[in-house]
Amino acid sequence: MKLYDLELSGNCYKVRLFCALNNIPLDIVPVDYLNGEHKREAFLGLNPLGQIPVLDDHGLILRDSQAILVYLAMKHALEDWWPQVAFEQAKVMQWLSFSGNEIARGPNDARLHDLFSVDVDVEKARGSAEEVLNVLDAALEPTGWLVGNAPTLADIACYPYIALAHQGGVSTTEFSAVVAWCRRLEVLDGYIAMSGIERA
Ligand SMILES: N[C@@H](CCC(=O)N[C@@H](CS)C(=O)NCC(=O)O)C(=O)O
The missing domain is CATH 1.20.1050.10 (Glutathione S-transferase Yfyf (Class Pi); Chain A, domain 2)
Structure with missing residues (x-):
């Protein structure tokens, strides 16, 4: 599972932190944000908004840190983190x-x-x-x-x-x-x- 990431981004950090707390392995793909990689065609194919983070779970592409957190909690059945009530x-x-x-x-x-x-x-x-x-x-x-x-x-x-x-x-x-x-x-x-x- 790949995370398109920037170390200084708090939105990316949300995902890194949640994965670290739950032992979910992540392949970090650093995005060259300062040089505008997130606004180039290849990245816009992943997220037309040109924003990080983006998660790529074996071809399932997801943008938005909040959506990624929900996806990961549900995928790993972490019901304490994402209550079912x-x-x-x-x-x-x-x-x-x-x-x-x-x-x-x-x-x-x-x-x-x-x-x-x-x-x-x-x-x-x-x-x-x-x-x-x-x-x-x-x-x-x-x-x-x-x-x-x-x-x-x-x-x-x-x-x-x-x-x-x-x-x-x-x-x-x-x-x-x-x-x-x-x-x-x-x-x-x-x-x-x-x-x-x-x-x-
Ligand atoms: N709602 C999004 C916001 C993502 C976001 O704004 N990311 C920033 C970096 S922290 C970004 O890529 N900004 C570039 C831009 O908006 O053009 C999320 O929670 O992931």
């Missing part, structure tokens, strides 16, 4: 969507601005990041996880750009439930970090 699964889905929308337009955009000089409204992104952190902090307060009493795909999808938020000038230190949640994820068996993640 309707309401719980929908709650996980709610956070996958939050990751692809609010987190992407908040802390992710602020990091893209600061680290990769992407032209975004950085003040707006930092304001959205603050809102994202407030929502996460309140949601994490009761059990320490986003859904139920244990980690799910919700946590894997939301964690990377929160742990990398400082690279976009966004501090998480005042959000104590968020800080504790990051530490809790970082001691799971099999956890791997990525460049830019500062562990306590």
Whole structure:
């Protein structure tokens, strides 16, 4: 199973992290992002959006980190990570969507601005990041996880750009439930970090 990947991408990292936690082997195919490989014809054949990550499971091609997480959890029958009870699964889905929308337009955009000089409204992104952190902090307060009493795909999808938020000038230190949640994820068996993640 191949993952078209960039080390510095939090979206790619979601997939690498989930696979590491679950001993799922991955062949990493580095994409030459800085030289625009993801916008060339060969890659656009895999993902017409010209975005990474892309998973190639023996010819089954999948884009979008959230979709890839769901695919891998279902393929490997990892029901703790992708609950089969309707309401719980929908709650996980709610956070996958939050990751692809609010987190992407908040802390992710602020990091893209600061680290990769992407032209975004950085003040707006930092304001959205603050809102994202407030929502996460309140949601994490009761059990320490986003859904139920244990980690799910919700946590894997939301964690990377929160742990990398400082690279976009966004501090998480005042959000104590968020800080504790990051530490809790970082001691799971099999956890791997990525460049830019500062562990306590
Ligand atoms: N919703 C997608 C977003 C993927 C994404 O935006 N990837 C970035 C790298 S982290 C990218 O390839 N950006 C290039 C572009 O949008 O042109 C996911 O979750 O995988």
